[in-house]
Amino acid sequence: MTAKKSRKSSSKRKRIPVTAAQPVSRASDGSTKGLPGLPSTPDVDALSVLMAITPSGKETTSATSSLLTIKGSGSASRKKTSLATAQLIRRYHTLNKELSKCLARIDNKKSTHADGYHSKPQSLENIAADLARIAEIRQEMDDLGGLDMYQKASTLGQSKQRGGDSSKWLVPILERCHPQLNKKAGPPLRLLDIGALSPHNYIKYSSWIRTTPIDLNPQDPLIIKMDFLEMPVPTGQEQQFDIVCLSLVVNFVGDPVQRGEILCHSARFLVPGSGILYLVLPLPCIQNSRYMDHELLVEMMASLGYSTLISHHFAKKLAYYAFKLDVDLNGAAKSSKDKESRRVRPLFPKKLRHDKPNRNK
Numbered sequence: 001m002t003a004k005k006s007r008k009s010s011s012k013r014k015r016i017p018v019t020a021a022q023p024v025s026r027a028s029d030g031s032t033k034g035l036p037g038l039p040s041t042p043d044v045d046a047l048s049v050l051m052a053i054t055p056s057g058k059e060t061t062s063a064t065s066s067l068l069t070i071k072g073s074g075s076a077s078r079k080k081t082s083l084a085t086a087q088l089i090r091r092y093h094t095l096n097k098e099l100s101k102c103l104a105r106i107d108n109k110k111s112t113h114a115d116g117y118h119s120k121p122q123s124l125e126n127i128a129a130d131l132a133r134i135a136e137i138r139q140e141m142d143d144l145g146g147l148d149m150y151q152k153a154s155t156l157g158q159s160k161q162r163g164g165d166s167s168k169w170l171v172p173i174l175e176r177c178h179p180q181l182n183k184k185a186g187p188p189l190r191l192l193d194i195g196a197l198s199p200h201n202y203i204k205y206s207s208w209i210r211t212t213p214i215d216l217n218p219q220d221p222l223i224i225k226m227d228f229l230e231m232p233v234p235t236g237q238e239q240q241f242d243i244v245c246l247s248l249v250v251n252f253v254g255d256p257v258q259r260g261e262i263l264c265h266s267a268r269f270l271v272p273g274s275g276i277l278y279l280v281l282p283l284p285c286i287q288n289s290r291y292m293d294h295e296l297l298v299e300m301m302a303s304l305g306y307s308t309l310i311s312h313h314f315a316k317k318l319a320y321y322a323f324k325l326d327v328d329l330n331g332a333a334k335s336s337k338d339k340e341s342r343r344v345r346p347l348f349p350k351k352l353r354h355d356k357p358n359r360n361k
């Protein structure tokens with residue numbers, strides 16, 4: 001499933017107002033707090049989940065299950081599984097990006113030129129070729145197990161054996177930014193976790209961090225099924241969030257315009273002046289791209305109102321960023337006319353910054 005396809009299907013869904021006032025959290029005994037009526041699920045470790053995986057609603061294809069099935073135990077088989085999940089994730093990303101390009105060409109919203117956007121119509125032959133390729137890509141994605149299998153592979157990537165989920169880096173920053181916070185009795189910080197694979201990423205801190213996890217295809221009943229781009233914008237501060245978390249979500253989205261929309265949209269959910277955007281990207285997106293680097297990202301984020309870079313950290317594979325929303329600048333571009341003009345004349349057109357042969361595109 002692609003972000004595009006998901007958006008279509010989600011737009012048919014009834015919109016559920018998801019706000020900071022609608023928390024999802026669990027007590028230390030594992031019971032559900034905040035969402036009465038929802039089943040409480042036991043904590044499960046990612047390895048055992050993946051050992052039992054089948055894509056929802058159908059059998060795992062033999063190619064995928066052999067990629068991801070853990071045979072035996074110990075570090076050798078863990079290494080094998082780790083390689084297999086990395087391969088699956090990489091292939092899924094490649095297909096997702098190619099799919100977005102084909103769809104965008106058909107939509108006639110974006111050209112393949114490196115330096116910008118145009119509105120030249122596609123020839124019928126090109127459209128036919130794109131449609132044929134879209135069918136092939138969707139078939140290959142289905143054969144891999146679709147978004148469901150991709151998420152299960154990503155969940156395995158979050159397991160403790162592989163360094164854990166990315167909440168670890170954020171928590172000390174929140175403590176630094178909120179020194180006066182009463183962790184036991186004060187009102188908790190409200191965190192919107194977009195693209196959450198688990199609702200329990202912040203469970204250890206549930207006395208002072210109240211999480212609202214959302215995803216296109218929830219892997220847990222405590223995660224709300226929601227396309228963030230369709231999520232209704234808070235109308236008052238009581239519905240806003242103190243933290244919006246985009247961990248490995250922006251790079252997942254194939255269409256660069258949609259990636260930008262996600263970042264713009266995030267600012268509408270945060271409390272201006274104190275809200276924190278937690279952005280996690282694969283390190284090569286920052287350090288090995290021809291078109292993007294740390295300085296450009298910081299400049300782009302500032303243009304959205306995220307003008308304070310609170311902290312950043314480059315780990316072996318991931319880049320972690322915490323930005324403060326000083327002011328919601330993109331509130332001015334809320335109309336669809338404004339958004340459309342950004343598509344035609346982007347604020348930051350794609351420009352070559354590092355012309356080195358080994359850099360990725």
Ligand SMILES: C[S@@+](CC[C@H](N)C(=O)[O-])C[C@H]1O[C@@H](n2cnc3c(N)ncnc32)[C@H](O)[C@@H]1O
Binds near residue numbers: 003197248252
């Ligand atoms: C690589 S996983 C992220 C995993 C997790 N946040 C982490 O840090 O490991 C990307 C997730 O983002 C979700 N996603 C992508 N676009 C989304 C959107 N517009 N709204 C909600 N979730 C989205 C996908 O469904 C997928 O589960």
